[in-house]
Amino acid sequence: MKKIFLPIFLCVAVAAHSQPSEPLQYKDIQALNSMNKRVIGIRPSGDGSHYTVQEGNTIIQYDYAGKSEGELLFRTPETSFQIVDYQFSPDGKQLLIANGATPIYRHSYTTAYYLQNENGIRPILSDLPGTRDASFSPDGRMIAFSSGNNLFLYDIAADSVRQITHDGAWNEVINGTTDWVYEEECAFTKAYAFSPDGRKIAFLRFDESEVPLFEMMRFDGELYNKAHSFKYPKAGDTNSTVDLFVYDLQSGQTERIDVGPDRGQYVLHPAWTPDGHLYFERMNRKQNHFEVVLCNRDGSQQVIYDERSPKYVDHLSKTFYFLPDGKRFIVREETSAGYMHLYLYSLDKGLLNPITQGPWEVTDFVGVRGNKVYYTSTEGSPLHRTLYRINLNGKYKERLTPDDGFYKISPSADLSYYIAESSTNTTPSRTEIFDANGKSVRILEQNAELREYLRQNELIAPREFFSFTTERGDTLSAYMVKPLDFDPTHRYPVLLTQYSGPGSQQVVDRWGLDWEDALVSHGYIVVCVDPRGTGFQGETFKKLTYGNLGAMEVDDQLSMARYMARQSYVDPDRIGIYGWSYGGFMALGCALKGEGLFKMAIAVAPVTSWRYYDSIYTENFNGLPQDYPQGYDDNSPINFAHLLDDQKTRLIIIHGTADDNVHFQNTIEMTRALNKEGKQYDMMVYPDQNHSMLPDHSGHVREKMLQYTLENL
CATH class of the missing domain: 2.130.10.10 (YVTN repeat-like/Quinoprotein amine dehydrogenase)
Incomplete structure (x- = not known):
């Protein structure tokens, strides 16, 4: 593996255990990240x-x-x-x-x-x-x-x-892969599955002919720009009609499987039991009723799992797993106990028993070895991900990972071994092999070079984790990063960095550097808080924002800003906020409703109206537009452009024109509203870049945000 070194000026400019004589730039953060093997x-x-x-x-x-x-x-x-x-x-x-x-x-x-x-x-x-x-x-x-x-x-x-299918056509019919909104929100693109004996293949067919067409302009340095057209269902609009088929490799015949009378539903993850029975998942348009349907060989069907919620059920990604016997299965769900846990079911008897229980969340199902279930959870702390194993009957739980931190587990085929990658906010990645009992076998990578470099050259300030209680009495998780030479008698500018989206989590004890870490070396404090509606603190907390996205979250970010303004070491006139995507939506909301509380706001690729965003995500967390119009209009930054105090708050909006996820339309309509109100603001446009400012400018945008903050906060 090629060894990458930090720029020479950085290596020689930093004295051990002292604030760097020259503050870090984003290229220095990139160099440190490249050293993390x-x-x-x-x-x-x-x-x-x-x-x-x-x-x-x-x-x-x-x-x-x-x-x-x-x-x-x-x-x-x-x-x-x-x-x-x-x-x-x-x-x-x-x-x-x-x-x-x-x-x-x-x-x-x-x-x-x-x-x-x-x-x-x-x-x-x-x-x-x-x-x-x-x-x-x-x-x-x-x-x-x-x-x-x-x-x-x-x-x-x-x-x-x-050739199995012949009717596939761009913007019309898709066979065996997913449409745009399934890919983005349901986390899969391969929409087919072989039977265990290899004789049949089940596949989804998407008819997107009635889905509204979206045109995204491409420039590409050409004399004449071109429109790139694709089907994108926005909230409340028509989705693809999804059917399930099975192709027999021997006969060459294709059979249509009955997925139910609801043609507006979601059909997810077709798969086969170990003994060769087809099953599929389906969910209604409101996403509050989820079923798993087993197809019997006599042509009959059986609903083997049914889950409902007044708001929504969390099953867009894969959460359903059959055991090798083909008769029992494990489900990861949260509605039974209010926390995400594992449950054991039988085809004949239904629920057999909960496998895990407690006021914490199972974050990943790793696998089964014999009668032992392996999983990661937040049991020790919501900040961490720790590996456990437990019997299928819910007894004899053991913690396997030795240290606190954030673990990602890659199991062997039979789970006789697993590879664990772990880190904390102060320690880079460590990759180690363990046997099934949690005994260390050998270390693959511990980033000794980077760890030693960081030990000798104090460059990156640690996160200080704390709980914060708002004026309304809500307790939220947060972290703060102070300059290495922090002086409590000095007053510092503060940047709030946040995402704030439903079920998300930013406040975690995990290694990861970005442009905000460079900002800290320039003498700024960076603060992050996970507001109400974020994840891994139980179903009730996560679903508080349902049907009203952007109301509670903005209130919580404003509370954090006011809390920081009261601290003796903070300059209350120099507080800023930054966010990307959902975080950009939040940064705009806070800038407009903050009554001058923020001196600066950076909104990157922001949603500015949930009416412009895709059907699955928006309706999942905000309800249908006809049912919850307040969630679409009452918190749209477009409707609050008149509140921007441009004499106190310097605002920049940044967007890529080829963003197929959060369309550039969001920024266009936001700026239209600001212009109508006579407001002054800044913009940075990235031609032909997507939601992540790729393929060319993910680094450039971060350099821009760093410099903009230094100049305006």
Whole structure:
């Protein structure tokens, strides 16, 4: 792995255990981040004893127990080759590699596929345009993939392609992959699944012909700009109609599966039980009724799980897992006890027992080994993620991770081992292999070089975590970062950094540096608070903001600003706020309703009206527009443009014109309202950049925000 060093001026300008003689710039933060080494592309091998990683443009196989040196499995055949993903066939004898990526939306991309097996390495599917979302069949004989909104099968031995669907068309019909809003909000793009015996493949079909068309302008340095058109359902508008089909590889016949009479519902995650029964998830448009439906071989159907809530159920992402026996399954849900927990169900008897219980949240289901369930949770603290195991009957719980911190777990195929990546806000990433009992096997990466550098050169101030109680009596989690040479007799400017979106969490004990850390070295205090409506503190707290996004959250951020203004070490006339996306929506709301409390506000890619945002996210947390119009209009910054005190608050709005997520329309309509009211403000526009200011300017925008804060706060 290539070693990357900090810029020479930074290395020599910093004295040990002292404030840097020169404040940090964003490029220094980038350099520190580049020193934080991580193990990339971990894939467990099917034998349970090995795993693979991507090291540069090679793929290396290692033994979990460390009994042998790594084995080189793949090296790129040419310098222009770029591995963006890879997967092994179930028997581990074939390797499918994605070379290069052409983005479609935030998570989706087309790529060129290469197959490596006993016959060597060769490109496949090269005659078809826009191939994507490829995967092996369970027997390793076939590869399913999508091209041109149609689903195909590639026969490896015959080197031939079979087309399963023929009606796919851009902005009309999608087979086997998801539409824009499913991709963004339901966290999956591959919308097909092989049966365990490889004889059938279930897939979703999206008819988006009635979904409103959105046109996003592309400039690309051309003489004439062009409109990029795609289907984007905004709140209250028509969604895709989703159907489920099963294709039989032997007969070539396609069967339509009955998903129910509600044509406006969401159909999610088609899958198969270990013993070969198809099942799928469905949720109504209001997202307050979730079901899992099992398809029996006689053609009948059985609802095996049903969950309802007065507000919404949290099942957009995968939360449903079958056990190997095919008769029992585990569900992660929060409505039963008010906290996200694991429950064991049976096809015949329904709920058998809760697996986990308590006033804390299960954050991830890791897997099952024998009768032991492995999961991560906030049991020790909402700031942390810790690994536990417990019996399926909910007894004999054990904590496995040795230290506090934020853990991400990658299990082996049979969970005889797991790889744990951990960090805290003061310690960079550490990657370690443990056996099933939590005994350390070996350390893969502990970032000794970066840790020693940070120890010798005091550059990054730690987060100080605390609880904060608002004037209304609500207790919120927060952190504060003070300059390393903090003097309590001095008065400091303060920047509130926040996201504040439903179910989110910013106040965590995890390593991560951004432009705000450079700001601290310039003599600023940075503060972050998770307001009401954020996550990992129980269902009641999370759903307080339902149907009224932006009301309580703005109140809580204003409370934090007033609290900071009362501190003896804070300059009350120099308080600012920053946010991106939902955080940009919040920064605008606070700037407009703050009555001059904020000297500066930075809103990046902000939502300015929830009527402009997508159906699934907005309706999930804000209800349908016809049911909760106050949540769409009462808190829209557009309707409060007249409140901006531009003599006291310096406002900048930053947006990319190719933002397919939060459309540039939001900023256009916000500036229209500000102009109408005669308000002064600043803007920074990034042509052809998406919601993350990619592909070119994610660093430039942070440099801009740092300089803007230094000049205006």
